[in-house]
Amino acid sequence: MKKTFPLSPAAAEALTREHPTPFHLYDEAAIRENARRLNAAFSGCEGFREYFAVKALPNPWIMRILREEGFGADCSSLTELLLAGKVGYRGEDIMFTSNDTPAREFAEARRLGAIINLDDISHIDALERAAGLPEVVCCRYNPGPLKAGNAIIGKPEEAKYGFTREQLFEGFRRLRDKGVARFGLHAMVASNELDPAYFIETGRLLFKLVVDLSTELDIRFEFVNLGGGIGIPYRPGESAVSYEAIAGGVKEAYDGIIRANGLHPLRICMECGRVITGPYGWLVTRVLHLKQTYRTYVGTDASMANLMRPGMYGAYHHISVLGKDGSGGRAVYDVTGSLCENNDKFAIARELPAVAVGDLLAIHDTGAHGHAMGFNYNGMLRSAELLLRADGSVTSIRRAETVDDYFATLDFTGLEAP
Ligand SMILES: *Cc1c(COP(=O)(O)O)cnc(C)c1O
Numbered sequence: 487m488k489k490t491f492p493l494s495p496a497a498a499e500a501l502t503r504e505h506p507t508p509f510h511l512y513d514e515a516a517i518r519e520n521a522r523r524l525n526a527a528f529s530g531c532e533g534f535r536e537y538f539a540v541k542a543l544p545n546p547w548i549m550r551i552l553r554e555e556g557f558g559a560d561c562s563s564l565t566e567l568l569l570a571g572k573v574g575y576r577g578e579d580i581m582f583t584s585n586d587t588p589a590r591e592f593a594e595a596r597r598l599g600a601i602i603n604l605d606d607i608s609h610i611d612a613l614e615r616a617a618g619l620p621e622v623v624c625c626r627y628n629p630g631p632l633k634a635g636n637a638i639i640g641k642p643e644e645a646k647y648g649f650t651r652e653q654l655f656e657g658f659r660r661l662r663d664k665g666v667a668r669f670g671l672h673a674m675v676a677s678n679e680l681d682p683a684y685f686i687e688t689g690r691l692l693f694k695l696v697v698d699l700s701t702e703l704d705i706r707f708e709f710v711n712l713g714g715g716i717g718i719p720y721r722p723g724e725s726a727v728s729y730e731a732i733a734g735g736v737k738e739a740y741d742g743i744i745r746a747n748g749l750h751p752l753r754i755c756m757e758c759g760r761v762i763t764g765p766y767g768w769l770v771t772r773v774l775h776l777k778q779t780y781r782t783y784v785g786t787d788a789s790m791a792n793l794m795r796p797g798m799y800g801a802y803h804h805i806s807v808l809g810k811d812g813s814g815g816r817a818v819y820d821v822t823g824s825l826c827e828n829n830d831k832f833a834i835a836r837e838l839p840a841v842a843v844g845d846l847l848a849i850h851d852t853g854a855h856g857h858a859m860g861f862n863y864n865g866m867l868r869s870a871e872l873l874l875r876a877d878g879s880v881t882s883i884r885r886a887e888t889v890d891d892y893f894a895t896l897d898f899t900g901l902e903a904p
Contacts, residue, residue: 487719487726491768491848492516492874495809498770498846501872501880507846508771508788509870509886510857512543514551516766517853518876521555524762527729530737533753537581539714540566542759542854543767546573547873547883552762553579560714560757561600564591571598581711581757583626583672585647589616596620603672603711607653610660623661624670624711625649629691642675654695655702662705669705670755671696674713678760680727686735688712689754693743700749709753712736716761720802720851727761760854767853769793769869773845782819784841789823790830791866793852794859797829804850805832810839821847825864857884862892 492513493501501511521536528534537558540549544566549559550573559570562584570580577599584591585605589612595602596617603624604610613619628648642648649657658669671692676684692710700707716727736754744752769792775785795801805821817840821833832849841847860868867887872880 487722487724489722489804489806489850491806491808491850495846498808498848502770502772502846505870505872505880505882506886508769508786508792509872510792510852511768511770511872511874511880512548512763512853512883513766513874515874515876517548517551517763518555520762520766521552521557524729524758525556527733528754531733531740531754532751533709534733535753535755536762537579537711537755537757538762539757539759540570541858543763543856544569544858545871545883547881548763549573549575557762558755560759561595564588564594567591567594567598567600578622581624581755583674583711583757587612592616601670603670604649604657605647607649607657610657610664614664619661619664619666621666622668622670622708623666624672624709625654625657625661627651627654627671627673627692627695629673629675645675647675648673651695654699658699658703658705662703669707670709670711671699671707672711672713674711674715674757676713676715678717679715680717680719680724682727682731682735685712685716685732686739689736690739690743693739693752696749696752697743697747700747707749707752709755711755711757714756714758714760716756716758718761718764718851718854720804722804726765762854764851764854767851767856769849769852769856771847771849773841773843773847776841776843781835782817784819784821784838784847786821786823786832786847788832788849788869789825789864789866790827791823791825791860791863792869793832793849793856794861795855796832797827798859803832803852805836805838806848806850807839807841808846808848810841810845812839815840817841825866827864862887865892867892 537560538552539560558579559575560581580600582595582600583603626648630643771786771788777783790797823830870886871884873883
């Protein structure tokens with residue numbers, strides 16, 4: 487997958503005169519085009535809906551764009567629920583997939599009329615106590631060590647999420663007996679997965695379970711939610727996952743299991759975040775220093791506070807030196823931020839076109855789990871987010887934090903210097 491940046495080096499330089507670095511830049515046209523491709527690929531699955539995982543890029547402008555493209559919102563906290571409500575998501579446009587859920591969050595999800603996806607059998611009572619049981623309830627399945635004929639589903643038994651198979655039978659029975667009338671089944675046990683077969687396998691697993699649960703409990707399922715987790719090609723050598731391959735395989739499994747057992751119609755939902763916005767965001771940062779010791783360091787004006795994935799997971803993010811293609815020489819660098827943490831590095835021993843102080847770098851694929859994971863350690867302030875519109879203009883969709891923002895939660899009363 488060729489790594490591109492949507493602005494010319496001169497346009498990027500001009501942009502930084504109005505919006506100082508660092509900032510994340512998102513490409514609206516590319517996000518819309520991608521959303522349409524996903525919907526088109528699943529058009530053969532009646533009632534298909536993607537609920538954008540808000541945690542990946544919790545910005546109202548982006549959420550509004552995705553709502554316009556027909557997506558729902560997948561929320562997992564009170565703030566995300568409130569955010570979804572503010573940008574016009576209503577009722578069952580919202581999927582609430584949380585875990586370890588506070589009563590207040592169940593209550594807010596109920597107030598909004600969201601589809602509540604329970605993480606644990608004990609949450610049936612917790613939800614009932616907090617807000618009463620809604621008409622529709624979804625439960626999250628964790629297949630655990632039950633490999634169910636596939637080696638692809640990692641190690642779900644080590645994940646904190648979801649019900650066991652036995653608990654699902656017990657849980658849906660209780661929900662049925664308490665008068666819940668509409669049911670959904672969910673699973674998500676992988677992240678950043680590039681193999682379409684994985685999602686088809688998850689579909690098959692859930693379809694079979696829907697057959698077993700429906701037969702045993704005499705209930706009718708309305709939807710299955712295949713979760714998120716579609717990966718993106720962070721490395722130039724990787725390829726994007728084919729939506730058509732996933733949709734085709736899921737539809738085939740659907741026909742073979744759901745239709746064959748007379749359980750059509752059953753809507754298929756997903757709650758992807760990364761694949762929806764990830765490739766269409768860039769962290770733009772300027773080179774402040776070049777340092778030559780045992781290695782050569784490129785010191786930028788961004789830090790892990792703006793993009794945590796490399797430091798946290800050792801994740802690869804491609805880096806372009808804007809306006810340089812390597813014909814003027816190449817060298818090997820560690821690309822760093824200024825945190826007092828040695829893992830504050832965007833790249834380690836990375837070969838790049840020869841870098842000079844003042845160069846602009848574009849760190850790729852920061853459109854999901856980028857700004858969203860930011861934090862204030864070391865007094866770092868989170869950057870602005872900018873939106874590149876289809877007409878080439880740029881809108882600020884989140885200003886950069888200021889020192890006043892950082893101080894806003896502190897109380898200096900009585901601490902003034904004498
Ligand atoms: C994180 C998460 C997602 C989104 O995952 P992506 O890898 O961004 O697609 C969806 N659903 C749940 C429950 C999650 O925790």
